[in-house]
Amino acid sequence: MKAKKLLISALFVSLGLTGCSPQPETASSGHNSAKETVVNLQMWEGPEGEAMRPVVDAWNKTKTKETGIKINLSLLGRNGYADKLTSQLLSKNDTIDIVYPMSWFVPQYAQGGFLEPLDSYIAEDSNFAIQDFITAGLDTGKYKGKQYGIPVDMSEPVLFYRKDLLPVPPQTWDEALEAARKFSKSTNSDSPTQFGTTLYAAAGFAEPMHMWEELFWAYGGELFDKEGAPSINNEAGQKATQYGVELVKNKWVPADYTNYEYPQTLGAFQAGKVAFIQQWNAAWADLSNKNKSPLVADKVGYAPIPGVKQQDGSIKRSYHVHSITLAINASSKKKSEAFQVIAYLSGKEGGLEYTLRGGSTPRQSIFKSDKVKEVYGDYYSFLANEVDKHGKSEPPILPMTYISSNIMNKALNAAWSGAITVDEALSSAEKDMKTQLEKTKQGEMK
Structure with missing residues (x-):
């Protein structure tokens, strides 16, 4: 409970969060059979959501009859997306089963108990092939050694x-x-x-x-x-x-x-x-x-x-390296079905189609596939090799992953402009980060 209170305080500070949980703005159309379990997937508008839509449609056309699961895709506006998602998770909204957080929010959400650990689901799915993921990409969805998010869009x-x-x-x-x-x-x-x-x-x-x-x-x-x-x-x-x-x-x-x-x-x-x-x-x-x-x-x-x-x-x-992940809302009542959907969307079939439409699902088999090479040449193979050798993600120290970037950006701009010296900028940033980290540990962040 203390950790959750701490998380809520940290998120409100870092996001400037106000307001109530919004409802999804748009959704994929289609008839819902009474025998189907509808899994609600929420992403944001723009190229990512549009790239995912045909992948979702393909599931609904070819997999729903086999699995009994239908995916309902809803897209929130990009502006203020993190605020809206955080509000939904804090309110324990159970109407959303799969969420789409940036990797630097995963530690905060996981620490607060708002995301479902995925390790047991992965272990039980013999087809998931976790070893196929590029390590640096997969690590962006981890917190304290547990997997909470599966990367579908890796960036570097x-x-x-x-x-x-x-x-x-x-x-x-x-x-x-x-x-x-x-x-x-x-x-x-x-x-x-x-x-x-x-x-x-x-x-x-x-x-x-x-x-x-x-x-x-x-x-x-x-x-x-x-x-x-x-x-x-x-x-x-x-x-x-x-x-x-x-x-x-x-x-x-x-x-x-x-x-x-x-x-x-x-x-x-x-x-x-x-x-x-x-x-x-x-x-x-x-x-x-x-x-x-x-x-x-x-x-x-x-x-x-x-x-x-x-x-x-x-x-x-x-x-x-960071990523946008697919994660299961801990308040969802359809966790098993939600993981089946995540496994497909991030898998060798769904992840490949998403990548061909502009995504970047970090599986070796996808980045080095013939279909991706036909569209992008050797580019994705180059990315796989480089990130495998030199990729690095920020350490998930709650809640510094997000807050530290705000502190550092202010310091960097001050130094770059010549307003203060490099030493002054870094000294100030390090001091501010230490202060915020100490407040977090003491549960005093306001």
């Missing part, structure tokens, strides 16, 4: 670059800075692009910290020490933060970089404004599409994220 930033400008993409973060200098008009008037690259810095999003982590981890940092205390104001943290300082100070990124997240970063590359970007893997579908990216589709390449050269000559890389 990779390097997209102009092959006509960079025959060899930057392999290290030092080389990335040099490439940014070379392809920015502020330091090279002959540059064919206005800026070398971009910088994720938009407030209200977790991405600035996520992108920063790829440098921080490569430089040998860990977000928390062995005792679980925040540990960012160190050499790794300072080097990772200084990268952004150099980009902003030298005008190697657009002046309005503080507005940049996924669409702005994508748009800058599509418009030919930059030579390379650190961007989420989903961008390949648009960047390689001649209709969506006519200026660069035939010039774009993808490459491993830059890293840090080690003494033996190898390069240490780290990919931030």
Whole structure:
């Protein structure tokens, strides 16, 4: 009970949550037989929900008669989705059987008892093939060693670059800075692009910290020490933060970089404004599409994220990995049926169809399948290999996974802009994270 009260307090603080539980806004149509068990799956509107709709329709056409289970898909609006889902779970709404949380919310929901542990269901399903999942992706749905969410959409930033400008993409973060200098008009008037690259810095999003982590981890940092205390104001943290300082100070990124997240970063590359970007893997579908990216589709390449050269000559890389998961609402009265649906939607059949429609279900068999290769070439095989070797997810320390990103984003922007020094920014962020963590442990978060 104490843990649940703590969770509720933490979630209200981190999300600014108010209001009552909303009802699903839209649902798949279809006649419901009295003999059918209807499993309610709730996702959000947009490409993810639309990609899942035909997969759900396929189940209802081919699997309902066999299993006696019909899926009802409802889509909530994207804006405020986390608030709405949290409200539903806190109210113990049992009308939703399967929910669709971002992986950084899984620890909070699991700690509060709002998600059903899935380990026993997985163990009893001989066809689930959990070993087929890419480990870093599967780990995003775990809390304290238990599986609460099954990833259906895995995300990790990779390097997209102009092959006509960079025959060899930057392999290290030092080389990335040099490439940014070379392809920015502020330091090279002959540059064919206005800026070398971009910088994720938009407030209200977790991405600035996520992108920063790829440098921080490569430089040998860990977000928390062995005792679980925040540990960012160190050499790794300072080097990772200084990268952004150099980009902003030298005008190697657009002046309005503080507005940049996924669409702005994508748009800058599509418009030919930059030579390379650190961007989420989903961008390949648009960047390689001649209709969506006519200026660069035939010039774009993808490459491993830059890293840090080690003494033996190898390069240490780290990919931030998170996912959107399917999880069972602990208040559901149809848990067994809900797991059957999750197993299909994240499985070799349903997960493959979802990925072909734009998703990213992290199974080796899917990423390396012939059907995926026909659509995306070797891209997904590249992702599987890179994430297998270098993928890393944030440690699920309640509730810091979400709160720490808000603290870090504020500190990073202050340092990047030159408002305060790197040391001051990291010292302040580390102090704030320690304070919040201590309040959480004491149940005093208000």
